Amino acid sequence: MPQSEVVVSLSSFVKELALAWQKLSIYQSGHPERQQALDRAHAVLAGLVAPTGSLALGVSRESLLGPDEKLKSLPAKRLAAALYLLEVAVLRFEEGVERDELEHLLGFLPRGEIRASGRSLGTELQDVGVRHIVVEAVDFTGLLATDTLDGPGLTDGEDSLWDRILQRLLGEGRLTIEDSLLVEAGPGPFGQIQAAVDQVLERYGVNDGEIPSSEADSKTVEMVEILEGIVGQTAGEALAEAGDDVEDDTDDEGGRLSTARHVGELLSAMPDGMRQGILDAAVRELVGREDAAPGLRSLGSAVSAAKMVGSLRRLRADEVVFDPRVVSVVDSLVIEASPERLGSGQRPDPDALAAELRSVFSDEDVDRAPLSGALDDRVFVELRRHVPVHAMFSDLSPYLETITDQHLQVDLSMMLIDLLQRPFLDDAQISSVISRQQETFKAMLASGRFGPATRIVEGLREMTSSGEQIKPVREAAERCLEGLREPNTLSGIVDVLGEVKKSDIGQVHQLIDLLGPTSIHQLLCVLGEESELSRRRHIFDLLASLGPSVVPASVALLDDSRWYMIRNILSLLRRVGEGLTLEVLQKTLSHEDSRVRIEAVKCLPELGAQITPALVEQVIGDDDLRVFEMALGVFGSARIGAATAPLVAFLQRPDPIGRLRRVRVRALQTLGEIGDAGVLQEIAPFFRSWFALVSTEERRAAFRSLELYQEADRSGWIKKGRLSPDATVREICRDLENGKPLGTGR
Numbered sequence: 001m002p003q004s005e006v007v008v009s010l011s012s013f014v015k016e017l018a019l020a021w022q023k024l025s026i027y028q029s030g031h032p033e034r035q036q037a038l039d040r041a042h043a044v045l046a047g048l049v050a051p052t053g054s055l056a057l058g059v060s061r062e063s064l065l066g067p068d069e070k071l072k073s074l075p076a077k078r079l080a081a082a083l084y085l086l087e088v089a090v091l092r093f094e095e096g097v098e099r100d101e102l103e104h105l106l107g108f109l110p111r112g113e114i115r116a117s118g119r120s121l122g123t124e125l126q127d128v129g130v131r132h133i134v135v136e137a138v139d140f141t142g143l144l145a146t147d148t149l150d151g152p153g154l155t156d157g158e159d160s161l162w163d164r165i166l167q168r169l170l171g172e173g174r175l176t177i178e179d180s181l182l183v184e185a186g187p188g189p190f191g192q193i194q195a196a197v198d199q200v201l202e203r204y205g206v207n208d209g210e211i212p213s214s215e216a217d218s219k220t221v222e223m224v225e226i227l228e229g230i231v232g233q234t235a236g237e238a239l240a241e242a243g244d245d246v247e248d249d250t251d252d253e254g255g256r257l258s259t260a261r262h263v264g265e266l267l268s269a270m271p272d273g274m275r276q277g278i279l280d281a282a283v284r285e286l287v288g289r290e291d292a293a294p295g296l297r298s299l300g301s302a303v304s305a306a307k308m309v310g311s312l313r314r315l316r317a318d319e320v321v322f323d324p325r326v327v328s329v330v331d332s333l334v335i336e337a338s339p340e341r342l343g344s345g346q347r348p349d350p351d352a353l354a355a356e357l358r359s360v361f362s363d364e365d366v367d368r369a370p371l372s373g374a375l376d377d378r379v380f381v382e383l384r385r386h387v388p389v390h391a392m393f394s395d396l397s398p399y400l401e402t403i404t405d406q407h408l409q410v411d412l413s414m415m416l417i418d419l420l421q422r423p424f425l426d427d428a429q430i431s432s433v434i435s436r437q438q439e440t441f442k443a444m445l446a447s448g449r450f451g452p453a454t455r456i457v458e459g460l461r462e463m464t465s466s467g468e469q470i471k472p473v474r475e476a477a478e479r480c481l482e483g484l485r486e487p488n489t490l491s492g493i494v495d496v497l498g499e500v501k502k503s504d505i506g507q508v509h510q511l512i513d514l515l516g517p518t519s520i521h522q523l524l525c526v527l528g529e530e531s532e533l534s535r536r537r538h539i540f541d542l543l544a545s546l547g548p549s550v551v552p553a554s555v556a557l558l559d560d561s562r563w564y565m566i567r568n569i570l571s572l573l574r575r576v577g578e579g580l581t582l583e584v585l586q587k588t589l590s591h592e593d594s595r596v597r598i599e600a601v602k603c604l605p606e607l608g609a610q611i612t613p614a615l616v617e618q619v620i621g622d623d624d625l626r627v628f629e630m631a632l633g634v635f636g637s638a639r640i641g642a643a644t645a646p647l648v649a650f651l652q653r654p655d656p657i658g659r660l661r662r663v664r665v666r667a668l669q670t671l672g673e674i675g676d677a678g679v680l681q682e683i684a685p686f687f688r689s690w691f692a693l694v695s696t697e698e699r700r701a702a703f704r705s706l707e708l709y710q711e712a713d714r715s716g717w718i719k720k721g722r723l724s725p726d727a728t729v730r731e732i733c734r735d736l737e738n739g740k741p742l743g744t745g746r
Contacts, residue, residue: 008047008541010055010066011073016041018075021082021106029741042099050571051540052533053095053595058167059083067171068534082109086121090136095598096630097132104128161238161262162193168230169196174531175226194269197227201271228274232281235263239295240286256294260302267303276311279303283311287322321405321443410452413440417459420476421469434480441484442492448499450507457484457514485515487522487529494526497538509546520546521553528565540568544575551579558584563593570599573606580606586615594624601631605638616646625663632666636673647671648682654693665701672708680709680717687717689724696726703732707742 020037027034048055058065061084064076083091108124122135170177177196204220242259263282267275282299286292300308416437419425444453463469463477483489500508512519527539543550554569570588573579580603588600601619604611619631635643647667655664668686671679686694686702703721706714721733735742
């Protein structure tokens with residue numbers, strides 16, 4: 001099915017899967033509506049699995065858990081309820097999943113009550129030959145029983161916070177956490193979070209919570225920062241979102257306070273050396289959100305105000321931008337912290353404070369004598385006490401728009417472009433201007449403001465091509481453009497790709513087109529370096545949406561040493577539908593990593609008539625059977641005629657101990673899908689019950705494959721099968737004569 005007809009996203013897949021499940025109960029097998037629904041679900045799933053090789057969904061009673069999101073839509077709830085009845089904990093789709101396997105899965109889902117067979121869903125799927133859908137059942141080993149129904153339990157907010165943190169720790173690919181050790185920590189997620197953190201620290205030689213200094217092993221410090229970032233950022237997100245789904249303001253505030261208390265408990269349970277980093281990560285997440293002021297206030301009530309102010313000062317030193325809507329909360333926290341930080345016995349003498357202020361403002365340039373952190377806070381506190389903030393202006397609303405971060409960013413970017421046109425700048429000054437322009441450009445991308453970002457590029461391109469500009473100015477503008485194309489700068493766009501509206505995607509394409517082919521190469525590099533699944537998928541979708549323009553840069557990276565980079569490139573070219581030449585596929589089919597070869601096999605239909613029997617022989621002779629199995633599916637679905645002779649030759653070779661029986665059975669079906677009736681005479685031994693070195697399973701598979709040939713071509717073989725001593729073969733032939741489908745459809 002053309003990719004343009006479907007939206008490749010997790011929510012879209014769940015919606016299409018639920019719709020296909022519904023149509024399975026309405027329409028009979030073979031009905032076009034039923035097949036179309038399965039095709040759509042399979043197309044979306046293929047797009048989700050392509051970048052990473054698998055997709056895992058967690059199952060709860062009323063929702064499905066994806067890699068980075070929790071789905072609570074009506075289709076998700078219906079699927080989750082059915083899977084929950086079957087005691088499914090995790091549903092995993094592996095690369096190469098076929099449409100028929102989806103149909104088998106949906107066919108086993110109960111509608112309202114559990115099936116009476118008593119067999120697990122995983123066993124049922126294995127029995128019908130489903131190999132690319134894996135079911136992990138619920139583990140009840142950690143279940144605890146009590147004498148009564150009463151007792152303490154987790155609140156919804158606490159449960160959600162702990163589960164969210166634990167899920168992100170387990171989903172972080174750079175951390176290695178053994179599930180068995182988490183089970184030993186008990187059934188509660190809070191204890192498992194502690195166990196997971198301790199396990200990672202112990203692996204890097206950190207014992208008894210003694211966090212190393214920055215001079216220690218860089219890898220250990222990096223792991224500690226990753227842990228702090230995951231725990232702190234998740235806590236900050238939970239505080240910002242707490243109470244969003246509550247209509248009552250009282251309950252809303254109560255939910256935030258409850259979540260803030262849990263964050264305080266979490267900080268107390270973490271090693272001493274990590275608490276500051278976790279708090280900074282949580283506060284960093286809050287101060288940048290326009291709706292996070294209540295969450296910041298709640299966090300300030302749960303931990304020491306002095307600690308909050310310390311965290312805010314560290315963020316300010318790191319030049320973190322505070323959203324204007326949270327500034328008032330920051331002010332109140334500073335005032336609240338002043339009694340803690342300046343006890344009654346430590347309060348400064350007013351005359352001494354005045355002397356400090358005079359020494360600061362006596363300088364011609366205030367910036368030459370910046371306030372110390374403590375003096376800065378004291379000055380702020382005293383001014384707030386004695387100067388009415390709103391005394392001078394009754395209405396500032398007409399001026400607010402001119403001082404927003406967005407407006408200031410635009411003004412700054414235009415000023416920087418103007419500076420580059422000044423011929424008196426030396427090389428160091430030009431580098432500083434370019435660095436600042438990169439920061440501004442990246443901030444615009446990260447906030448989804450593609451229009452102003454495009455104007456920066458247009459201004460620089462005009463400078464490079466203008467004959468009125470002197471050579472140094474043109475060179476400076478070109479250097480600045482090169483800086484905007486760097487992976488570190490372009491990575492800012494990844495943060496908002498998942499939120500870009502369809503109406504705005506044209507602006508993204510225009511921006512990349514203005515930056516030129518180099519920007520596509522750099523985006524491909526960002527794709528190769530990105531470790532987070534959802535961000536990687538967003539980059540992949542953006543590159544695919546650019547169409548044929550990505551082909552030159554993509555083909556140039558096929559010599560990359562990283563196997564996953566080459567696999568991503570092949571998947572991208574397959575999605576775009578261009579760039580997959582015979583030379584490219586011959587090279588990748590010989591790659592040392594079988595995962596690359598499997599992806600190359602998926603691309604074979606793009607060659608069309610260029611596929612030769614020799615190329616098919618190369619695939620069939622691969623050392624990894626998974627490559628052969630994938631090729632059989634591709635040859636059949638694309639009806640590649642060049643595969644007929646090599647497959648017949650493969651089937652004619654004896655397999656006395658049955659080592660290749662599974663692929664031989666699949667090869668018989670593939671020949672039927674190709675539909676060349678001339679091969680029936682060549683594989684005649686598979687239809688004989690005597691003097692034939694074929695297994696019973698292979699003989700039955702051969703007769704089942706007759707369903708895929710034209711009726712006139714198969715009739716003679718069906719008549720022979722009616723006389724077979726094998727009752728199963730006779731039944732298959734009888735069903736074929738009566739027109740009863742066997743389920744081997746194309």
